[in-house]
Amino acid sequence: MKQMTLIFVFALSLMYPAHLGLAKEDNTASQKEKRKSLYLKTAAVSNIPWYYLAAIDQYERNIRSAQKELPDPNGLSGILIPDIKWFGLTNPNHKKTDAKLINLMDGFGQDGNGDGKADPDNPEDVLYSMAVYLNNYGPNRDNIKIALWKYYQSGKAVDIITQIAKVYQTFNTIQLSNHDFPIPLKYNFDYDSTWGARRGYGGLRIHEGTDIFADYGTPVKATSYGTIELIGWNRFGGWRVGIRDTQNNYHYFAHLKGYADGIKKGSVVKPGQVIGYVGSSGYGPEGTQGKFPPHLHYGMYRYNGKTDYSFDPYPYLRQWQQQAKQEK
Structure with missing residues (x-):
């Protein structure tokens, strides 16, 4: 089983090498x-x-x-x-x-x-x-x-x-390549590849992320080293956090119930640090809750010097989940 896991992680590294590393x-x-x-x-x-x-x-x-x-x-x-x-x-x-x-x-x-x-x-x-x-x-x-x-x-x-x-x-180092899965493995959660799916709220658009379904209040962790670039309410994402890592990747956490203590714009975070909690906020004016089941919307974007573009986070989530299992 462990050998199969290593093969799976290695395969992902070959398929998706460019976004998270050089x-x-x-x-x-x-x-x-x-x-x-x-x-x-x-x-x-x-x-x-x-x-x-x-x-x-x-x-x-x-x-x-x-x-x-x-x-x-x-x-x-x-x-x-x-x-x-x-x-x-x-x-x-x-x-x-x-x-x-x-x-x-x-x-x-x-x-x-x-x-x-x-x-x-x-x-x-x-x-x-x-x-x-x-x-x-x-x-x-x-x-x-x-x-x-x-x-x-x-x-x-x-x-x-x-x-x-x-x-x-x-x-005090540039060796900051570690990542973590955003949900602690001891909690109940479920997710599938939903990047690119159709969404209708606010006009027809594509889903730029992966939905990880979990119970209200489940801790949400930073997946990388980085700085909180954005925090607050958005009518689509509800209470959300955006973290920019050292590889120009932007990690987007949405539909939160609330934030962990001390989390604010400009905060420096590390993988595994709790930044908030799963909720069902969004799809309306500030404070709107409960229009869909509780889940974490996790999106990834990369800045290429001209624009931020979305890419599928699902393979990375699978890889980080497998790595977290090995580290238990």
Whole structure:
């Protein structure tokens, strides 16, 4: 039985690799340790906190893994800086990596390891260049947010990067890939694949999630490390919580009865932490309850640098349930 479970989990990892991890790069624990060492080294010479550098790097890795037209994020740095920006707008030579010439041409590139070169393929140079850019605005949180807005021209990018940074700062690590099933296994629950089914309330639409039926008041747990991006009432989802993880995934918990103590917008959570309780809220004005049986609506979305798109959470729920059984 245990062998069958392992085969099932492995099969799911092959079928659904891209959304929750970076399947095409070396994302092992040892590689992540090397990445953090580089963040710490760069932070020490730039005064930019390491977790902001790590968050920018992770955000860019996420975007590159989500957009097929971008190269895969290999190596110690996932930050991709366009040549015209790196070498300078008026620089006709995008192969000469002389740091003094690039600086003269007002390029973004900097020499991060003292070899006299500003090489866009060198992770030390790339990360140091980003740190120098941020430091031009100042090393505190508000200054960094302004710098990020100037660089990405996107409020969404700024929000996600600062959320990732907050998670890294809280846990003092970038090795945060664990997940948990949202319902404790000792409680009664039932679910099936319902993503894409028709829904009629508020107009014809598709169901962007999986419904997990359980008794009123059953605890609901966070499935990942992340930051609470959204909380409160929605006429469709009732009392709901939205958590953004470090892979740009947005985990949506809806139809809750209420929230756990201390859960609020901006809270950092970890897998297995109780965030609320199963209910039947929604499909009406604030406080509406009981229009359907109690259940947790669990949805997953991914931000690809342009938009959040929904994908089927059912395979991941099955995988996390099997993992939770093994850990009992």
